[in-house]
Amino acid sequence: MANHKSAIKRIRSNNAKKLSNRYRKKTVGTKLKNIHSIDKKDKYQKELPGVISSIDKLAGKNIYHKNKAANLKSKLMKRANALAKAGK
DSSP states (O other), X not given: OOOSHHHHHHHHHHHHHHHHHHHHHHHHXXXXXXXXXXXXXXXXXXXXXXXXXXXXXXHHTTSXXXXXXXXXXXXXXXXXXXXXXXXX
8 A cells, every 4th residue: 555645645546537537438439339330321421520529539638549549530431431332
């Protein structure tokens, strides 16, 4: 256990941040799961900006690494282009 007052406060602070980050990551994960299940182009295009915005926010707060965020967005755009080509 920590001996210094500042170390004890730091442990509390880290735990609070950990819970907050976990909640945010889980929320974006759910959004990603939901958007991957969409097969209609119109609905996909409607949901896409919100999901990309959420990913960018997490990358900006260093919850997601910038490269992971770029990979996720790239996969989303690939799917959007595939749906557009298929004409669904």
